[in-house]
Amino acid sequence: MRSHPTEAERALWQVLRNKRLAGWKFKRQQPIDPYIVDSVCFAARLIVEADGSRHLESTCDTLRDDWLRAQGFRLLRFWNNDILKNPEGVLTSILVALEGDERGIEPVSSPPPLPSPPPQGGREKKDLPRG
Numbered sequence: 001m002r003s004h005p006t007e008a009e010r011a012l013w014q015v016l017r018n019k020r021l022a023g024w025k026f027k028r029q030q031p032i033d034p035y036i037v038d039s040v041c042f043a044a045r046l047i048v049e050a051d052g053s054r055h056l057e058s059t060c061d062t063l064r065d066d067w068l069r070a071q072g073f074r075l076l077r078f079w080n081n082d083i084l085k086n087p088e089g090v091l092t093s094i095l096v097a098l099e100g101d102e103r104g105i106e107p108v109s110s111p112p113p114l115p116s117p118p119p120q121g122g123r124e125k126k127d128l129p130r131g
Helices: 007-019 059-070 080-085 087-099
Strands: 027-032 035-041 046-051 074-079
Touching: 007 027, 007 035, 007 046, 007 080, 007 087, 035 059, 046 080, 046 087, 059 074, 074 080, 074 087, 080 087
Parallel strands: 046 074
Antiparallel strands: 027 035, 035 046
C-alpha cells in the first residue's frame, strides 16, 4: 500500500506529513500489532483512515477498529470522496480530534515543546522525535 496509495491517501498524507498539521507528527502505513493503519499520531493516540467502497459495512474493519480502540487508540475514518472533495472539512475534523474546540470537546495533550537550543559549543540535534 505504501508504494501504491490511492489518490485520497496521497492527498491526505501531503497534509499530515512532516508535522504540517499544526505540528502534530503522523506516521504513514504504520504496523500496530496485527494491523497496519493508514496514518497514526502516537502522541494523540489518533488513527486516521482513508476508506474506499470496499470498506462499506466491513466486518473485518469493525473487528479491527474494536481491537485498536481496546489498545487506547481513537479512530477517524473518512471516505476517499470526502478527502478529495472536502479536504478542509476533513482537516478540521482531524484538528478537532487532536486539539478539541470551543464546544467543550476535550483535546488530547499537546505535543511536547521543542527542546531549548544547546549551550554555546554544544552539539545540535536536528530532528528530535516528539511523541
